[in-house]
Amino acid sequence: MKFTRRDVLQTGAGLAAGAVGSRLIGSGSAFADDMMSFKPEKGAKLRLLRWRRFVQGDETAWVANTKKFTEKTGVEVEINSESWEDVRPKAAVAANVGDGPDVILGWFDDPHQYPDKLVPLTDLAEYLGKKYGGWYPVCERYGKRGDEWIGLPLGAAGACTVYRQSWVQDAGFETFPTDTEGFLKCAKALKAKGHPIGMALGNAVGDGNSWLHTILWGFGGKMVDDKNKVVMNSPETIQALEYVKELYETFVPGTLSWLDSNNNKAFLAGDVAATINGISIYYAAKTSDDPKMKELAKDIYHVNMPQGPVGKPTELNLFTQAMVFKYSKYPNAAKEYLRFMWEADQYMPWQQAAIGYITQPLRAYEKNPVWTEDPKHTPYRDCVKNMLWNGYSGELGYASAAAMADYIVVNMFAEVCAGDRSPKEAAERAAKRSERYYRV
Amino acid sequence: MVAEIPSVTADSAYRMSLWSRLMTDRNFLGFWFMLPAAAVLILFLAWPLVLGIWLSMTDTTIGRPGVFIGLENFDWLSDDPVFWLAVFNTFLYTTVASIVKFLLGLWLALLLNKHLPFKALLRAIVLLPWIVPTVLSAIAFWWIYDAQFSIISWVLLKFGWITANVNFLGDPDNARASVIAANVWRGIPFVAITLLAGLQTISPSLHEAATIDGASGWQRFRYVTMPLLTPIIAVVMTFSVLFTFTDFQLIYVLTRGGPLNATHLMATLSFQRAIPGGQLGEGAAIAVAMIPFLLAAILFSYFGLQRRKWQQGGRD
Structure with missing residues (x-):
């Protein structure tokens, strides 16, 4: 910036x-041009x-x-x-x-x-x-x-990578990396130490859409271009799909069923070393009466969601x-x-x-x-500063709302992770589904 | 003049008699007595249905009144794999859940019809899953099926029968089975209690007569209980199929239609498209697409299961 x-x-x-x-x-008294009010x-x-x-x-x-x-x-x-x-x-x-x-x-x-x-x-x-x-x-x-x-x-309501500092350091990283490549490496190292990570791949309105759009855009993939033309089926999208498929190997089992609150529960129970979430996990641990939770809060750290090869933040919050x-x-x-x-x-x-x-x-x-x-x-x-918008890089409107409500992007990634479709097939299918909403 | 007077009296007499005749006319009175009920039905059932069908033939979105587009929504849906997946899921869900509910419900009803200790208490307990608000029981199932904290996985792990948590809702087939199981759990009491009521109307003398004639337990069930129970079964199963076909809450709480839309039913897809997605016309079209199936289910049970021949164990 x-x-x-x-x-x-x-x-x-x-x-x-x-x-x-x-x-x-x-308040009340003010400069004439610095104060506006409606009667x-x-x-x-x-x-x-x-x-x-x-x-x-x-x-x-x-x-x-x-x-x-x-x-x-x-x-x-x-x-x-x-x-x-x-x-x-x-x-x-x-x-x-x-x-x-x-x-x-x-x-x-x-x-x-x-x-x-x-x-x-x-x-x-x-x-x-x-x-x-x-x-x-x-x-x-x-x-x-x-x-x-x-x-x-x-x-x-911003999302960041939420992680257990001691486990990440144990896996050989000072902090959780904020680029997609490092993110994957760190996740693999954590997994090798017996600490999987986990993000929602189910029809989770908030978490699923946030992190998957961030990754998709980070690789340069997007559903539509500036003219609202569907460009989902692109090499960039396929790269993003391949990336998440590899990342999925480091996930705790069951993330395909995860809705918005599952990662909070799993993190607080110590089942995952990292996830992408709002500040709620940290807050829940910090304000808990349970001394074990308070201890856990000390180990929770945050970094911004990973940036992809496009080299700039592409968050959706x-x-x-x-x-x-x-x-x-x-x-x-x-x-x-x-x-x-x-x-x-x-x-x-x-x-x-x-x-x-x-x-x-x-x-x-x-x-x-x-x-x-x-x-x-x-x-x-920095969550808003780092954001792109729904239906990036097209216009906001009926189509962007409908496409997101239909979980097209989330389903595309989930299909690849579940092994139901190859990245290419999943991208083709998602493009077809998007076209239904972006028809003229 | 002179001639007119009697005609007037005759007329008024005729009118009197018309009034009194009307007051005793069954058809006339029947019409007026039915009117309030009909008005309620038309206003609150038929009219919304008509509006829904109209909506399904427009391209209405949230915030924009649509124009009539005929059957375009249906045409559009016919080419949508997610819609067909939802249709398939709905059929699978309804068929499997209804059959299992019927079998287990009938079994439970037969058991409860026996002379058991604490009969009243047992019957009350059986009703519990039906009384608990669906959303609450769905949340309970959500925990039971949780990928990390499932009690079932925990128990099986403790026994050493499995090595990793069961992926109840994360795998398409498991997810389908899990939501069906939750629906069955919730639906059994309705079937069981209603069939129990039906069983109790069967006169014991029929069973006694059959026993004297040397009928076995199975024969008594097959030739006495079943035929007499058929009308009730028809009604219960019609309702059960309708409830299952239109289920929404359970899916919405457990999976939102995921994973990979494997548990999306027509009702949940209709909601997803219409409200969060804003495509009111398309959502209405999905809902309207449910009507023929629902009608078929109703017609089948009313005209089929209530046939005398069938009830008496015969064939057409």
Whole structure:
């Protein structure tokens, strides 16, 4: 990542305004161009649907921030939460029937499935971007349709390689390698010492998609090109498939059935030496009352997901963003609510309370102490910076959502690992399946 | 004028009698008494079904109303290997699970029909798998089948009968067998308890008469119990097949249709395509594709199993 002078200035300005500025100036009073606000409609009341907390701190801080907002503006906000996978269908239904929560914290390409039903948030997004050092490039991909912002990125639940330091060192590596080649070598060395690794190859919405897309893109393979043309069946894809097949040899048995939570359980039980996951494993061990778990936490370390031969990060993480629906009677109140929650005074403490589960979309929040107070948090700081988007390098929309929901990429890798198909056959089949969604 | 007066009275008398005749007319009253039930059925069953069929003939996606495209969704599906795999899985799942549920259920019903100690308690216990919410029992099975922490693997390992954990859900064939086993476990009580109710309506005098005639245990079962039980079996198996064919929760919790789509049923694929995938039209088409099979199952049991000849052990 190259920093231009402009970037540095922007980050600096953002920080000044955010972390320091707000404390010095006090929220409320502000410079004219540094403060935007929307006037809530008279008698406005909001309903927010969000994903259920991954950690208690997230919810507590979110509710506290919301309460602050209500006290300031008199706008009451009712917060409903659903398990993270259930938000998508609920949001889709709300969009379809034209009634439901005013604001929804959705996932991935949700806004691009019903762009006409959403209130444009361009002014708000531009204001926040300017104030807080700019959005990461991937946020513009997710948030914008053409020149207009239709979603307000909240961040991503990032994934990193989570590993047992002592076992990795025992296998002859100082830390877990962050390139695909070294990753494989280390996994093999661990396996030789009797410590397999393991990542989900079942229909795991979060984990399966995250790590397999990261590898696929890392080798230069992708489902579609910039013109949404299917290019899945390529030598690069086949290379990625061969790589994962070799890596699969070092896996603990049963990963083809793994859903999102299996790797957490297996890691904490000491069955695997490494996996790719959110910060939840570390957090569970660290906050456990069990002294054995506390001991284990000391041995858990993180590095970013491996980079492939393309030589740059190609991560896919669970990206979440806020949408304001047009059917809402109080769009201004909703925008004001989002603005309030995204400002440093609220966002930073919230992010801290969520102890690194959510990586920020705005550069200025990189400086949030949550990323440095425990050095083990640090790799998660860069998860959004390192991201590509669903349906890379094509457009976000119906096709990208449908192709991912159908587990085309996950199935392709699983077929090869199970030995059902050769890498070539699997790539051909996946290309055919992708074409079903990317037909013109 | 004079002539009209009687005609008016006659008319009103006629009307009176029409009203009173209507009030006693079975067809007329029957229509009105049926109306509320029919309205409920039409509003909440038939209409959504029609809407579903309509949806399956459009290219609706989430957030965009579709246009009528005729049978294109079906045409498209006919060429989709994943859809056909789901059809195959659904048939395998329904056939195997229904047969096993029937056999074990019948067996259990026959056992429970005997004079056992703690009969009432036993019958209550048998119902348990049916009462527990499916999602809860599915989560229990998820642990039982876990690749690392399966209790079955653990026990077998302790006994030294296996050397590595059983890969319950990670191998396509094992996964199919495992989800069928979980479905059977859950479905047996329904079959058993209903058949038990059927068994208890069979008059003991028939068995006594057969015994006096020198019928063996098997003959009594074959020529007395079975024919009298057939109508109940028809109803139970119709329901059982319907429940199994449309199963969703168990698969969704255990495998999400994996590994390699080996356990995707039509219901789960329909959901996956329609809601997370946003292709409402295609999802509806998969759901509609289930209807002919369901109808066939119902028709078979109603017109086939309820035939008198069959019930009496004869053939056509």
